[in-house]
Amino acid sequence: MDEPTLAVFKLASCDGCQLTLLDCEDELLALADRVRISHFLEASSAVEPGPYDLSLVEGSVTTAEDAARVRAIRAASRRLVTIGACATAGGIQALRNFADVEEYRRTVYASPEYIATLATSTPVSAHVDVDFELRGCPIDRRQLLEVVTAFLAGRKPDVPDHSVCFECKRRGTVCVTVAHGTPCLGPVTHAGCGALCPAFGRGCYGCFGPSGSVNLPALIPRLRSDGLDDDGVRRLLHSFNGSAFDEEVPP
Structure with missing residues (x-):
């Protein structure tokens, strides 16, 4: 039986949630014995084509390219889990949703005509179906390991939603x-x-x-x-x- 494949992708984000996965260290080594990590540019430049059994997506959709890319990721993924505040809620960059993004662009960039962006920062679930959302800024490593192992084992993740x-x-x-x-x-x-x-x-x-x-x-x-x-x-x-x-x- 072939090993299940795991892919990790980044959209608009700070990489903190991917680093949480890397910080799992010993647990990540144990996980690597059970799955084949086919796409994880934060860890390796080696990339295998999909389909992937489980894809983790960090980051929000802030450009037209992001929107097209996340649709392609969804098409190549049997299960898709979003990780972190950016992917699940638009992140800190969603502050643009309450302001004039054109004014931001003129104020921040010396040559705003070169900046192509959407007026809003939105979660991945606003664009494609998502199988699970793991919250946090950054995510909690224990919850991350629970979600990954749960999906690989074919069960529902045990992540309580209390306050x-x-x-x-x-x-x-x-x-x-x-x-x-x-x-x-x-x-x-x-x-x-x-x-x-x-x-x-x-x-x-x-x-x-x-x-x-x-x-x-x-x-x-x-x-x-x-x-x-x-x-x-x-x-x-x-x-x-x-x-x-x-x-x-x-x-």
Whole structure:
């Protein structure tokens, strides 16, 4: 029986999620014994043609070339999993979705006429069917290994969709909002980071995107009572997963 094939692709991103895979080190070596890594330019220039049994895609769609490329990746992949905030929600570059991208282009680039880009940064799922979305900025290595091994074994990944608050309680972290009045997105953010920021006395920034049950209308008044005005609330929500948290702040 032939080994299953694994491919890793990059669109518009910082490469951080691919580096998470490389940082698995010993686990990656064990994985390499079970699969054939056919396409992973971050690790090797050797490339084999598809079809691929499992493709991991990092990065958002920000150009027409990205859109065409992700369609080609989907066509060559039996299973496609998006990894990281860019691929699942448009990423930090989706801040352009709330502004004038032409103004950005004129301001940032000396020769803007050479820059070809879309007006928005969108997740891969806005363009093709996706079999699973693994959130995070960057993703968590334990969740990544679970997703990869699950798909190779033909089962559903065991990645809970509860909030960061659950992780705070599990590790015994005092709630920074209740104890100190610190603005925190933990109640609406997908778990996976181990509640890293609250453990160090900082509010959650929403790196892992919305959890399975999000109630922003209930959270926003609390953020206001913790000292944020409407602009501060928007800034907090419009960061790593801005488009995923895109909901009008009520007056």
